[in-house]
Amino acid sequence: MDQTLKQRIRTRVSRTKKTDVFIPRDFADLSGGDQVLRALRALVKDGALIRLGYGVYARAVRSRLSGRVMVSSSNGFHGAALQALNKLGVPWEQGDSTQAYNLGQSTQVPVNLTVKVGKRFSRRLSDGRTELRVER
Incomplete structure (x- = not known):
């Protein structure tokens, strides 16, 4: 019984234990790029x-x-x-406020995740409520 691409991607996501994050390149062996993106959009719509x-x-x-x-x-x-x-593949380190807190230089707990990136990074990462803040 053949599975659809969406079912194969869902199976691979559920079986992968070492990461919770996926990029289309992770599924390139299953089908072409357009089909993988279409299946990923369908899985987002389903809530998977x-x-x-x-x-x-x-x-x-x-x-x-x-x-x-x-x-x-x-x-x-x-x-x-x-x-x-x-x-x-983006080199990063903790932001100044997180570093100061971890070193005991500040008692203010950082609320938002802030990172310094080592190279150009222009993407926005967000879950709809929280956004990754990037320092230069």
């Missing part, structure tokens, strides 16, 4: 994936409290955003 940005998708789960689709990562959106940067 959530789109974080251009060409970046994360495993999703429906919240038991609100019923909204949210990122299914151990560290939520922040963990998924950092995984996305790693997967895209």
Whole structure:
């Protein structure tokens, strides 16, 4: 029994344990680029994936409290955003406010995830509520 491309991508997403973030290149062996993007859009519509940005998708789960689709990562959106940067090959380090807090130089807890990127990075990563802030 042949599976559709959407079913094969859903199966691969559910079986992959080491990452919660996916890019279309991860599924290039299954079909052509246009078909993979169409299947990813359908999985976003179904609530199996959530789109974080251009060409970046994360495993999703429906919240038991609100019923909204949210990122299914151990560290939520922040963990998924950092995984996305790693997967895209973007060198990064923690932002100044996070570094100051971790070193004990500040008692103010950083609310938003802020990272410094080592090279040009113009994408926006967001889960609809929270956005990754990039320092230069």
